[in-house]
Amino acid sequence: MGPPKRANEPPPFRRVMKAMDRQPKEPNHLPTMSRRDALVGAVVAVLAGGMVASTHTSLALAAVEPSTQVRFMRMSRLLINHQLSPDVGARIVETMAGEYPDLPGMLDAIISIAERNHAAVVEDFFADIPDGELKDFAHWVILVWYSGCSSEKANATVFAYEEALTFKTTSDVVTVPSYGLSGPNRWSQIAVPVANMPTF
């Protein structure tokens, strides 16, 4: 019997999400939720709610509904097909909630576009996001996860550094600055091909 499950434990959450994402494309089938989807969704909501509740008390979580957090993570994973930290997501949502009054609406809009396209990856549906506010928002979410910041300005809000996705694209060769790469004088990386994208 180990310690209670912590918010930062990806495996069960991620497996469930991937199952949801990989819905088979059924012709002529509207994206109504199957019973299985509903059950999975409920389980996810409960798990996510539990995880969000156990995240740090320094976050003003009262302002954000658990379901907004869940939908944000869902949308994020649709836009970015990589493992994303729910803790970082919670930080982003907490800040966003003030900036975007219709945040739940925007999340749902993008999620439904993805579902309508039976999207397995972002390339399946991104072009169908209408230009303007919604597309800008989608690009901004991608920027936030990749850079860990709200913008490239010097006064940007910082949500993440180590876990910013930009570093994960090159984690086989370069370190996240300020973190050690190897034992003393034991760095001997060769010029690895650009094509060898790490998995993350």
Add this chain to the structure above:
Amino acid sequence: MASETGAEVVIVGTGVIGAVIAEQLLDEGHSVLMIEAGPRVSRAEIVENFRNVPLGAKGDTSASYPPRPWAPHPVADDKPEDQYLQLTGPDSYAQTFVRYAGGSTWHWAGTCWRLTPDDMRLRSLYGVGRDWPFDYDTLEPFYVRTEHKLGICGPSDPAMQWPARRSAPYPMEALPFSPGEQRFTEVVKTLGYNNIPVAQARNSGIPYDGRPSCCANNNCVPVCPIGAKYDAATSLARLERKGANILVDSVVYKVETNARNKIEAIHYYDQHKQAHRVTGKLFVLACNGLENPKLLLMSADDRNPNGVANSSDQVGRNMMDHPQLTLTVTTREPFWSGVGPVVNSGIIETSQGAFRSEYAGAYFRYNNFGRSRFVTFAALKKGLIGKALDEEIRRMTACTADIVAAHEILPDPNNRLTLSDKKDWLGLPKPAIHYDVGDYVRKSSEVYSLPIGKRIAEAMGAIDLKISPKFSQSKHIMGGTIMGEDPGSSVVDVDCRAHDHENLFIPGGGAMPSTACGNSTITMTALAIKAADAIARQMRGV
């Protein structure tokens, strides 16, 4: 106004110069008081400061070192009206020094190129600039002591040393190259250039001086998280154990002379703006090449109307640095910068030659900073998503590199620091610096350094090349309290003792009569050790 006795030796500043001199004098049994304008901070705090800086601003070193109101230092972000340095002239003398205990070695890259014999004889050899008042062989033993004091690693193969004329090996072997540097070395060899390891104050392979070995955090600038890079902050606790008294948050504003025009006392403000006065037998100004002349000018009195130590009118003049241009190269094949320390190798032979009678030598360093923070937003701005975004970021991280051409500069009395009429938080005058890199440097960029740089970029297989439109400074402050034998045209003598005041020493970058192209800290520190020897002799009455 509080008055207290200081110590036998009062040192203003706790950077590398002050720390090295303090330790030598403490070891000889003298009492030492060190006065630091800024705060004592923990390494943990600076490391976390850096990690908390937004990705787009991580290149701004001042972002990790917020200054205290009483000890302002330049902040890139500052609004024009809040700027500390009042800069004029066609070229910017922007700097990033740190007024914290430990000084600017907190964020230096650790690069330690020695001068060559020719670098010290520009006037005799090329008819330009100034000669040093002594030769390389006189300075050489002090270089050796510096290399052992700071823990400088370098190649044992004479073919890779700069210069090979040395009386002792480096205490540690050179660090391994990154893939980018290995490739760069091969590429420039085809042009006939040698990319050699930079000697650096970084522990290589073994712990040294009770500090761990480099593990390639690639964060030397702005802070080494583990103290593998020498910075003066690592020595402060040891100095205190040896009996040094270190006052922090204490801003020296006046050097007081007595009737015999010897230095009598130092005045400083504490953080509550209370004035204090400390006396001593001998005084060392070691608060960097900009704050030193500023302090001397602020200390003008009836005996020294142009400023203390300024009968030559050279205090604040001849402000020098290493004007640099950056070539950002995008290559087809991956080079991969970012493995190992941030500056690890360079082509320095291009700093030497007969052409120096007409234009400046230049040194090409391979900037080994990890590229992620340089390329991420550009990739995002292209509107890419999904796999294409990942691939673009990875490609640009692997296939972009900065080659920096750093030039030497000649001393020009019009490149000058004066006291502006703007005041800082304590009411002290903010420094004004007028700066023009001069035709000597501009001509070099036109006919020498940039043509070489472009050939290098081409040899690297560049598919894109961007060159900085203007010179920026390398943040190596030199010249403002220049050394010479003639008190009419120099501020300090061969031991960095002020010509005008026999118990005042001003060692550091400000004393250097020529800059050459390599970073100045090792030469500054060699001068500090030479000064410490002279101080010790003087204290012994020899």
Add this chain to the structure above:
Amino acid sequence: MKIARRIALTASLTFGALASSMANADDFSPELIERGSYLATASDCIACHTGPGGKPMAGGLPIVSPVGTIVSTNITPSKPFGIGSYTETQFANAVRKGVRADGTNLYPAMPYTSYSVMRDEDIQALYAYFMKGVKPVEESPSETRLPFPMNIRALMMGWNLVFRNDKRLAEDRRKSVEWNRGRYLVEGAAHCGVCHTPRGFFMQEKTDRYLSGSQVGSWYAPDITSDKMTGIGTWTQEDLVTYLRTGRILSKALAAGSMAEAISHSLSHLADADLNAIATYIRGVPSTKTAPQASAPTRFGQGKTANELSGFRGQGFANGTKGDQAGAHLYSANCASCHGYNAQGTKDGYYPSLFHNSANAGDNPSNLIAVILFGVDRETIDDHVFMPPFGDQPNAINVLGNAEVALLANYIFKNHGNPNLKVTPEDVQVIREGGPRSNLLAVARIGMGTGAVLILLLTTFAWFVSRSIFKRRLL
């Protein structure tokens, strides 16, 4: 410093060889001296008998024991200050019985209870080495001054009567030659039990709990019996030999503190055959657990990778030091640069992960606190492993107070080690000061005090009684 010791050892051996070729009396052959040198390395004499920055074997190392500080003696062949005038018998008695040439007793900080098994021919080789292979140092270290009543060395006679073992080892014919050699080394020269066997109230080794783990000052020498849960029963022969030679097995164990010293000065220099013999013997040492235990993870497999960065990243340094994330923040600011922001270490494993790391698991929290306070400094033949300290040393990269160390340690235990381990700032202070103190000193004082009072009472009573008898006689 440690390199200097090695060089000094080699130099002294050379000097010794030179000296013996010049000697006419005391004809010790170079081979004998060299064998003595090897045995001295195996016995790790230098580790205790050389002071900080001092000359080899010249003594002066303060050894913090639970009953006070013992200073090691000069065992160079100096006649006035060392053992230069010792005969071979006197040398043997010092090493095997803890009795000096002048008849006084040594404290069992000198592990004569282990060295007592050493054979005569090995004692002779050691004697040859110390007389001819070590450079004499004409300096005396400071005297040991234990608090009363421990300063009464004669009390050791009683202790020795009960606890000293004067037997040699009899060969066990049922076991291999290698096992017997291993036993001879482990129970003798390498004196593993001195650290790894728990001690009783009188500071004697509890032979029925042999090698099952014991506090050694600030550090904890863990259970190295073959118990599969609490010991090293899951290790292979190669694991153990590698560990003895280098102080490290990736993602299993890393040596620090006194074990790092033992490896640097002694074990890493031993011949492969001897390391294998030691490993063979140790791996056969039985578990001391009597009752069957419920299954639990070993100290080598606990914890996981994790981070709590989002609690403070981007929110300013000062914010990070407060509240629930203070432990995580301390980890990030002080440890993560080498040990990784997910505690995963470096990819090549050189800087270890903090999960699956026996320093943070097992039953005793001392080692994590000690390694934070004192760091690691371990030299082997081809490597110098160094972790800086975080106590108040002049070379501490950051200085951590007791409250901070406790917060940090508890964070590491909870996320990456044994979550049942928890420490307080007071616990940290105990480790800082050299480990738990023994009650033996207090009890001995109380005991002697009580004894003194009793004698006084008896004497007084006897006086009264004698007076009353006298009175009666008179009347």
